[in-house]
Amino acid sequence: MKIAVLGAAGGIGQPLSLLLKMHLPAGSELALYDPAPMTRGVAVDLSHIPTAVRVKGYTGRDPDAALEGADIVLIPAGIARKPGMERSDLFKFNAGIVMDLVQHCARCCPAALIALITNPVNSMVPVAAEVLKLAGVYDARRLFGLTTLDVVRSESFCASDERPEALPVQGVIPVVGGHSGNTIIPLFSHLGGELGDDAAIAERIRRVQQAGTDVVDAKAGAGSATLAMAYAALRFCLSLLRARQGELGIIECAYVEGGHAAAPFFSQRVRLGVDGVAEVLSYAPIHPVEQAAIDAMLPGLNEEIRQGIDFVRQLMPIWHQVSR
Numbered sequence: 001m002k003i004a005v006l007g008a009a010g011g012i013g014q015p016l017s018l019l020l021k022m023h024l025p026a027g028s029e030l031a032l033y034d035p036a037p038m039t040r041g042v043a044v045d046l047s048h049i050p051t052a053v054r055v056k057g058y059t060g061r062d063p064d065a066a067l068e069g070a071d072i073v074l075i076p077a078g079i080a081r082k083p084g085m086e087r088s089d090l091f092k093f094n095a096g097i098v099m100d101l102v103q104h105c106a107r108c109c110p111a112a113l114i115a116l117i118t119n120p121v122n123s124m125v126p127v128a129a130e131v132l133k134l135a136g137v138y139d140a141r142r143l144f145g146l147t148t149l150d151v152v153r154s155e156s157f158c159a160s161d162e163r164p165e166a167l168p169v170q171g172v173i174p175v176v177g178g179h180s181g182n183t184i185i186p187l188f189s190h191l192g193g194e195l196g197d198d199a200a201i202a203e204r205i206r207r208v209q210q211a212g213t214d215v216v217d218a219k220a221g222a223g224s225a226t227l228a229m230a231y232a233a234l235r236f237c238l239s240l241l242r243a244r245q246g247e248l249g250i251i252e253c254a255y256v257e258g259g260h261a262a263a264p265f266f267s268q269r270v271r272l273g274v275d276g277v278a279e280v281l282s283y284a285p286i287h288p289v290e291q292a293a294i295d296a297m298l299p300g301l302n303e304e305i306r307q308g309i310d311f312v313r314q315l316m317p318i319w320h321q322v323s324r
């Protein structure tokens with residue numbers, strides 16, 4: 001299997017590449033692309049770790065050599081938030097980057113599974129979908145927005161300093177909706193047991209929704225979540241790989257197209273198979289507080305989706321003229 005990381009020299013890209021070098025199955029190939037000149041150095045550095053994973057660094061203007069033959073493409077390319085910013089403020093910088101990179105994916109590895117980390121995820125996945133559609137290679141089963149960090153946080157927040165052993169079984173708490181502010185809806189009701197009153201449930205949801213901003217504020221201008229994100233992306237990538245190699249029963253949450261009546265793209269539990277999403281799974285039944293949170297955020301989520309689609313539909317014709 002060949003795994004390409006686009007944005008590999010960045011805050012997420014470096015620890016993610018390290019984790020991949022350590023945990024990918026023996027014989028895998030890791031292709032690291034970033035326009036930052038240090039990328040080859042990152043690859044040389046990682047190549048000194050004695051695991052049976054080949055690493056190669058690529059820089060320069062386009063990622064084609066890194067993408068050639070890739071089975072999975074992980075994209076943490078683009079800028080991150082600073083205090084006071086919303087994820088949506090990143091749209092104008094990151095949409096062009098994603099549009100460009102996904103065009104290269106369409107050309108060089110049209111059958112690859114693509115997992116987008118770049119924010120705002122709620123709009124970037126529709127951007128990528130439109131690009132792939134225009135290139136004639138779109139398959140909704142193969143495109144994912146990464147929301148695993150919300151799942152990871154929901155699991156972590158079940159434990160506390162007093163009860164570090166309270167971590168739930170991995171994957172039991174689905175996080176649905178999207179990946180920004182109130183579109184992030186962790187369904188703690190799936191844990192079963194005593195949930196507390198409505199205010200307590202709402203507060204648990206709010207804590208997960210706020211978690212990204214807490215990191216941004218705590219890093220005080222030096223970026224957003226990188227380390228837990230790298231862990232989350234590794235976890236998701238290994239699930240994709242296991243499913244691609246035929247293992248059954250692999251379930252993850254991800255922001256994908258289809259499967260939800262109220263929004264064309266929605267983060268939900270999916271069963272993974274050889275070609276990506278094999279089945280979108282129901283998250284019912286849920287608590288009324290969780291349902292109210294979903295209902296309240298849907299207009300905003302649909303607006304973010306529309307922004308991504310419109311961006312590509314307006315820009316792609318101009319883009320093609322300029323690049324001809």
Ligand SMILES: NC(=O)c1ccc[n+]([C@@H]2O[C@H](COP(=O)([O-])OP(=O)(O)OC[C@H]3O[C@@H](n4cnc5c(N)ncnc54)[C@H](O)[C@@H]3O)[C@@H](O)[C@H]2O)c1
Nearest residue numbers: 007009010011012036076077078079080117118119149229
């Ligand atoms: N989905 C999530 O849960 C989640 C979590 C954390 C961060 N993020 C997002 O991930 C993105 C990256 O965050 P970061 O902290 O690694 O940022 P960063 O600035 O540290 O790194 C981004 C990297 O992207 C590279 N880059 C820029 N243009 C590129 C291009 N055209 N092709 C390839 N690489 C390119 C830069 O050179 C840089 O190395 C941000 O948009 C951030 O908001 C998402």
Ligand SMILES: O=C(O)C[C@H](O)C(=O)O
Nearest residue numbers: 081087119212213224225
């Ligand atoms: O909050 C951010 O800007 C980064 C990421 O989306 C996160 O949830 O940590």
